Amino acid sequence: MMHVLVTGGAGYIGSMLVPMLLGRGHRVTVVDRLYFGGQTLPKHPSLQVVKADVRRVDPRVFEGVDGLIDLAGISNDPACELDPELTRSVNLEGSRRCHRLAQGAGVARVVFASSCSVYGHGEGIQLTETSPLHPVSLYARCKAEVERSLLELGQATPMTVTALRFATVFGLAPRMRFDLAVNVMTKNAYTQQRIVVDGGGKQWRPFVHVTDVAEALLRTLEAPAEKVRNQIINVGNNNNNVRILNLAYRIRDAIPGTHLDIAGSDPDLRDYNVNFDKIERLLDWRPQRSIDEGIAEVHQALREGRVDPDDRRFYTLKQYVFLAEVERTFHEVAIDGRVLS
Numbered sequence: 001m002m003h004v005l006v007t008g009g010a011g012y013i014g015s016m017l018v019p020m021l022l023g024r025g026h027r028v029t030v031v032d033r034l035y036f037g038g039q040t041l042p043k044h045p046s047l048q049v050v051k052a053d054v055r056r057v058d059p060r061v062f063e064g065v066d067g068l069i070d071l072a073g074i075s076n077d078p079a080c081e082l083d084p085e086l087t088r089s090v091n092l093e094g095s096r097r098c099h100r101l102a103q104g105a106g107v108a109r110v111v112f113a114s115s116c117s118v119y120g121h122g123e124g125i126q127l128t129e130t131s132p133l134h135p136v137s138l139y140a141r142c143k144a145e146v147e148r149s150l151l152e153l154g155q156a157t158p159m160t161v162t163a164l165r166f167a168t169v170f171g172l173a174p175r176m177r178f179d180l181a182v183n184v185m186t187k188n189a190y191t192q193q194r195i196v197v198d199g200g201g202k203q204w205r206p207f208v209h210v211t212d213v214a215e216a217l218l219r220t221l222e223a224p225a226e227k228v229r230n231q232i233i234n235v236g237n238n239n240n241n242v243r244i245l246n247l248a249y250r251i252r253d254a255i256p257g258t259h260l261d262i263a264g265s266d267p268d269l270r271d272y273n274v275n276f277d278k279i280e281r282l283l284d285w286r287p288q289r290s291i292d293e294g295i296a297e298v299h300q301a302l303r304e305g306r307v308d309p310d311d312r313r314f315y316t317l318k319q320y321v322f323l324a325e326v327e328r329t330f331h332e333v334a335i336d337g338r339v340l341s
């Protein structure tokens with residue numbers, strides 16, 4: 001049994017991971033600003049939720065922690081572009097602060113949620129963990145920088161650090177994300193009978209199911225330290241590299257009556273096809289869920305009314321725009337911290 005601190009644990013991946021950790025008998029502390037609400041997490045005697053910002057959270061939350069899983073941050077390209085300074089302070093400095101605090105408190109392991117988007121405009125296919133990085137967004141540049149500083153920290157101290165580079169995630173979770181390619185295209189096919197393919201559609205992208213990502217995090221945390229120490233590991237499945245146009249065809253086939261619109265927009269610079277042999281070799285594990293299963297799962301939940309396609313909190317950019325507006329309005333109208341009361 002470990003005491004695991006999960007920053008950003010109320011988000012899309014965290015809302016799948018935390019119940020899994022609890023199910024394995026671990027004690028869990030979540031640090032999250034709850035930008036998407038706190039209803040995404042279960043009530044459980046071994047779960048403590050600390051509503052706090054990673055940039056300012058009390059260092060004492062790291063005391064007695066065995067493992068940190070760092071998921072906190074602004075989690076997609078357009079939301080990161082809203083306020084680049086804020087993005088750097090949260091995604092870069094917030095993560096670095098937590099890693100340093102973990103090291104200072106004697107936390108044995110840190111697992112950082114990085115992204116295959118660090119490959120950016122990939123050169124060739126089947127990119128591996130040692131391929132050159134060409135991040136094309138602020139989001140991805142922050143990931144690459146945090147990876148670098150985390151590995152430096154791992155080399156300088158006894159702390160076991162690992163960066164997992166996730167493929168683009170899909171599938172259902174309590175904090176749903178309809179801003180991720182598989183999920184949003186499935187949702188648009190169902191609600192509008194229409195999918196728009198941006199950026200030409202030729203660009204490669206690897207995908208991975210959210211449950212598989214949660215299992216990979218768990219597997220990394222519980223693996224013998226020598227296997228994962230100072231490692232960067234891609235998380236996905238070779239078979240789940242697809243061109244965006246191919247993804248659109250699959251969804252059109254799964255949801256009859258869907259029309260495809262190939263938009264004449266600028267080419268998408270994010271184009272990467274990734275090799276996932278290392279995780280299988282190192283941890284004897286590979287993701288289990290296919291893209292087609294993910295499409296079917298999301299489609300079925302929509303059909304059965306189990307997920308609301310209009311909930312603003314399921315759209316990362318929309319929610320951050322809303323929160324910025326709330327903050328502006330609050331400053332305009334609040335007197336002594338009160339608005340209507």
Ligand SMILES: NC(=O)c1ccc[n+]([C@@H]2O[C@H](COP(=O)([O-])OP(=O)(O)OC[C@H]3O[C@@H](n4cnc5c(N)ncnc54)[C@H](O)[C@@H]3O)[C@@H](O)[C@H]2O)c1
Pocket residue numbers: 007008009010011012013014031032033034035036052053054055070071072073074075076090094113114115116165166167168169170175177180316
């Ligand atoms: N979902 C994907 O496709 C994917 C792919 C690669 C990497 N990742 C990374 O995995 C991590 C989790 O992603 P997700 O999809 O669950 O995103 P998410 O947006 O659902 O979750 C992020 C969580 O971080 C919290 N948060 C944001 N700023 C914070 C702050 N300053 N202090 C404390 N909490 C804060 C949010 O409230 C949210 O609950 C992120 O770092 C993301 O970049 C995700």
